[in-house]
Structure formats: structure tokens, C-alpha cells
Amino acid sequence: MICAGLKVMAVAFILIPVFLALGIPLLTAMSTALLLNSIAMIFASVSFAKKKLIVFKTAFPILIVASILSPLGARTAEHLPRNVLLWLFVGFLIFAGTMMLFYKSKERQIETNTKKLIAYGLGVGSFAGYLGGLLGVGGGNFIVPVLVWLGFNPKRASATTAFIVIFSSFSGFLGHVSLGNVNLPLLFLCALGSISGALLGAYLMKEKLNRRQVKVVIGLILYLIAAKMIWNLLK
Numbered sequence: 001m002i003c004a005g006l007k008v009m010a011v012a013f014i015l016i017p018v019f020l021a022l023g024i025p026l027l028t029a030m031s032t033a034l035l036l037n038s039i040a041m042i043f044a045s046v047s048f049a050k051k052k053l054i055v056f057k058t059a060f061p062i063l064i065v066a067s068i069l070s071p072l073g074a075r076t077a078e079h080l081p082r083n084v085l086l087w088l089f090v091g092f093l094i095f096a097g098t099m100m101l102f103y104k105s106k107e108r109q110i111e112t113n114t115k116k117l118i119a120y121g122l123g124v125g126s127f128a129g130y131l132g133g134l135l136g137v138g139g140g141n142f143i144v145p146v147l148v149w150l151g152f153n154p155k156r157a158s159a160t161t162a163f164i165v166i167f168s169s170f171s172g173f174l175g176h177v178s179l180g181n182v183n184l185p186l187l188f189l190c191a192l193g194s195i196s197g198a199l200l201g202a203y204l205m206k207e208k209l210n211r212r213q214v215k216v217v218i219g220l221i222l223y224l225i226a227a228k229m230i231w232n233l234l235k
Contacts, residue, residue, distance in 0.1 A: 030136025066129030071175030073133025100219030
């Protein structure tokens, strides 16, 4: 899970296709990826908090709503046909890959109206939480662009999102647990790998790779995964 330290938004949606290729059931793959996502974001958030990049007053309203709706998304996934979930996931991969390769954040004047911030927070928290639980991805990809649009520095947007995703991913995981979509041996082994991978990823990000290189590599990987999944779905 090296991607955890490399990019806040690219963890669960790379893991899920890998788990599927290994023959792990889709809902089990989603629940496992959500927990690993949460673990990875804990490590990322500790680093961000030390640098005082997390905007907690913005994070809390979003994470509360996202954490409430993420289990609902997980329960919805339980009742959707496997192919429908896979097509939705492919769409998300294409969206995420496009964001990595082509999205350029532009700072604007930060929104200071408290009522507007709460309204935006409730909206993005609801959307990101539900879809994150439904697809097993945590919802970070939807939160970062909104925070940047609200005027947040991209680094603060990513750091704040990492903190939010800890809770939205874990609540989505608990939703899957309540439905029995958990493989404990797999979870334990992957959690160990998640910790070591997050640390290695953080090292690579600081010492070996620049931000643009990371985004290009992850974006291309997401496109390739999406293409492979489309091929399998159409066969």
C-alpha cells in the first residue's frame, strides 16, 4: 500500500481491483480497502498535523455527515448487482485518473461566510460519504476539489481531506462489518502491509518523487485498471 503515503486520494480504489484479481469477493474487497484507507490516512494525518496543515473547523462538519452516510452507502452496495457496482467503480476510476492527470488547482479567495461553509460542508460530506461507502473508496476524491474551490491552499485541502477520510472510511468499514463482509485473516495481513507501505510511500514522496510525477504515475495506473475492468465486463 505504498500509494497511501504518495497521494491522499489514491489508496482504496487501487486496492480493490487488486483484491478482485486475487479472487476476493467484491464486498469483502471494499470493506478491507476502506479499513486500510483509514489506517493509511491516520499516518498521513499525523504528518500533516505536525505541519499544522489540517483545518479542523472545516473538517469536523464534513466528517460528521460523511461518517453518518458512509454506512448507508455500504448497505446500498449490498443490494446492487455485482456488475452494476463494477461499472460504477470503473466510472470512479476514470474520474479519479482524470483528476490526477488534468486537474489543476487554482487558489481563489477563501470563503469566510460561516453559513455557506456549513452548507458546502454538509453537501460535500453527504455526497462523498455516501459514494465512498457505496464504492469502498472513502470519498477523498470528491472532497479535495471542493475545498480548493472554496479557496483552500491545495496542501491544506489534501491534509484536511486525509483527516476526514479516516472517519468516513472507518464508518463505511463498520457498515460492511454489520453485513458480514469481512475476512479477518486478510484484514490482519493487509493492515500490517498498510502500515509499512504508508511509511515507505511517505519516504518516497519526500525524498525521491515530486508531486507531478506521483500524479502522472497514479493517473496512468488508474486508467489502465479501468481499461482492464471494462475489458473483463464486456467479455
